[in-house]
Amino acid sequence: xxxxxxxxxxxxxxxxxxxxxxxxxxxxxxxxxxxxxxxxxxxxxxxxxxxxxxxxxxxxxxxxxxxxxxxxxxxxxxxxxxxxxxxxxxxxxxxxxxxxxxxxxxxxxxx
Amino acid sequence: xxxxxxxxxxxxxxxxxxxxxxxxxxxxxxxxxxxxxxxxxxxxxxxxxxxxxxxxxxxxxxxxxxxxxxxxxxxxxxxxxxxxxxxxxxxxxxxxxxxxxxxxxxxxxxxxxxxx
Numbered sequence: 001x002x003x004x005x006x007x008x009x010x011x012x013x014x015x016x017x018x019x020x021x022x023x024x025x026x027x028x029x030x031x032x033x034x035x036x037x038x039x040x041x042x043x044x045x046x047x048x049x050x051x052x053x054x055x056x057x058x059x060x061x062x063x064x065x066x067x068x069x070x071x072x073x074x075x076x077x078x079x080x081x082x083x084x085x086x087x088x089x090x091x092x093x094x095x096x097x098x099x100x101x102x103x104x105x106x107x108x109x110x111x
Numbered sequence: 112x113x114x115x116x117x118x119x120x121x122x123x124x125x126x127x128x129x130x131x132x133x134x135x136x137x138x139x140x141x142x143x144x145x146x147x148x149x150x151x152x153x154x155x156x157x158x159x160x161x162x163x164x165x166x167x168x169x170x171x172x173x174x175x176x177x178x179x180x181x182x183x184x185x186x187x188x189x190x191x192x193x194x195x196x197x198x199x200x201x202x203x204x205x206x207x208x209x210x211x212x213x214x215x216x217x218x219x220x221x222x223x224x225x226x227x
Contacts, residue, residue, distance in 0.1 A: 034215055043201055043218035044154065089153050097144070097167035099216060101153030
């Protein structure tokens, strides 16, 4: 039973355009959410997070939106750059230890 | 500030054998977690250690065990290896008890374990 779902295994976007990565969750107890980026042969790198009491958090080119009623969050990257090409994982936490990850979305930014 | 380091990078073992993976936490971090990432999947939580004691465990059998040392380095031990144990094993540290939205986990580059 997947509590965090990333339904798009891959996404291709032109350089300079917006990338939108989506994530759905089922567990209402999750109280914070994070996005991690992973390059091949490297560990996941923290990108941005959001508390469940917020609906938006912005950090430079990256913005995360949270819709609690729909149990949905999205990561917007504007403008997309070739260096953004990686696998993006959505993760959720309830309390202070276990993170639950989605399966990831592979983003390809085409120059 | 040094990041999370894991050793070895790659490892090949035979079914039934035992394996020990090692991790050095990021400087100043006192909590370490281990995750298993199978091919095509997201990382799955194995367990977490804080102050040398296990304080959270995912859905993994007892043959997965761990240790945290006073210097906050850590080991993951897997006994009686099975073919399905083949995966990338990730160690992560954080600067407080576990993870939160303002104290996220910092991951190492992982150990790729292949069981034949």
